[in-house]
Amino acid sequence: MTESRTTEEPQYLRDIWYCAALSGDVKPGKMTRKMLLNEPVMLGRTPSGEAFALRDLCPHRGVPLSAGRFQGNDVECPYHGWRFNAQGRCTAIPSLVEGQEMDIARIGVRRYPMVEERGLLWIYMGADANAAPALPHPSLPYDGPGGPRFVERQVFPVSIDYTVVGLMDPAHGPFVHSSWFWRKAGSIHAKAKNYAPTEHGFAMLAHEPSKNAGLYKVLGGGITTEITFTLPSLRYEVIKAGKNHILGFTAVTPLTDSQTEVTQVFYWNNRLFSLFTPLMRPFAKIFMGQDRKIVTLQGESLKFNPRQMLIQDADVPAMWYYRLKKEWMESRAEGRAFINPVPTTTLRWRS
Numbered sequence: 001m002t003e004s005r006t007t008e009e010p011q012y013l014r015d016i017w018y019c020a021a022l023s024g025d026v027k028p029g030k031m032t033r034k035m036l037l038n039e040p041v042m043l044g045r046t047p048s049g050e051a052f053a054l055r056d057l058c059p060h061r062g063v064p065l066s067a068g069r070f071q072g073n074d075v076e077c078p079y080h081g082w083r084f085n086a087q088g089r090c091t092a093i094p095s096l097v098e099g100q101e102m103d104i105a106r107i108g109v110r111r112y113p114m115v116e117e118r119g120l121l122w123i124y125m126g127a128d129a130n131a132a133p134a135l136p137h138p139s140l141p142y143d144g145p146g147g148p149r150f151v152e153r154q155v156f157p158v159s160i161d162y163t164v165v166g167l168m169d170p171a172h173g174p175f176v177h178s179s180w181f182w183r184k185a186g187s188i189h190a191k192a193k194n195y196a197p198t199e200h201g202f203a204m205l206a207h208e209p210s211k212n213a214g215l216y217k218v219l220g221g222g223i224t225t226e227i228t229f230t231l232p233s234l235r236y237e238v239i240k241a242g243k244n245h246i247l248g249f250t251a252v253t254p255l256t257d258s259q260t261e262v263t264q265v266f267y268w269n270n271r272l273f274s275l276f277t278p279l280m281r282p283f284a285k286i287f288m289g290q291d292r293k294i295v296t297l298q299g300e301s302l303k304f305n306p307r308q309m310l311i312q313d314a315d316v317p318a319m320w321y322y323r324l325k326k327e328w329m330e331s332r333a334e335g336r337a338f339i340n341p342v343p344t345t346t347l348r349w350r351s
């Protein structure tokens, strides 16, 4: 199976939830500007604690609302003081004098549906600003206590597609991640993994981790790992060992056409694992940095519009990613149910 693609501008999926930020990024009574899917978005949290998202452009003359301040639970634009509530409705225009009747509530700024759960802020990027979300926000496959125990986050200087394909690609491990603490370049060997479609993605079915994944050994025996990928660009790795339950969650969020944020968050139910977090931190930084470095190199070639070859089993997850995206866009455009194009199959490669 071989496919060839030319480099294209990324197409962003609409009518779907993206992981916008971590809860801690937005403090009560504060606002922050963030580009998401090439759109300026103001992420805010009212003094009473509600997180919300508005288009970061004042409808009066386009000044970023994120440069303003809170007045009560409303946002005040720094230019002429127009105020907006968390729903994006205008609540005050200070320049109006008596007799200048205006229905100011008809003035609004785009509001994005936002949900906060387990330390994550989810944003719904709908095609239509006024439509209700077509899907519930993603729920994490983790039922233990608490929020994120460990976070590593980096911005990759390439599009979402190169970032997702770079992270899901199984064949780069021995070349990009060879290091004394993980695995040696010479340890390459044949692998076979079983895959099945999920609702909007695919799963690599539960398996014992490979022997060369040394860090897994500290968890004890009887370990199973299940990795799922789901649209738009979310990866869940569930590790179970006896009563221990770990979720490694990776969100890939497009900021702009050439800036993509990768957020890796770990949750676990055994507090003892937290003893390892000071140790994990530098390794996670190095590990994600290796992925970042290789796609940065790749990004430097993109101006020459290289072709992308996707060959045989090692590149099949990448092919599925593009097919899932295409099917998402087509099913939305045609107003029909999503039909998952991923088959149940076994993929074989050496890595």
Ligand code: FES
Pocket: 058, 059, 060, 061, 062, 063, 077, 078, 079, 080, 081, 082
């Ligand atoms: S530009 Fe925002 S109030 Fe005028």
Ligand SMILES: [Fe+2]
Pocket: 166, 167, 172, 173, 176, 177, 291
């Ligand atoms: Fe990698």
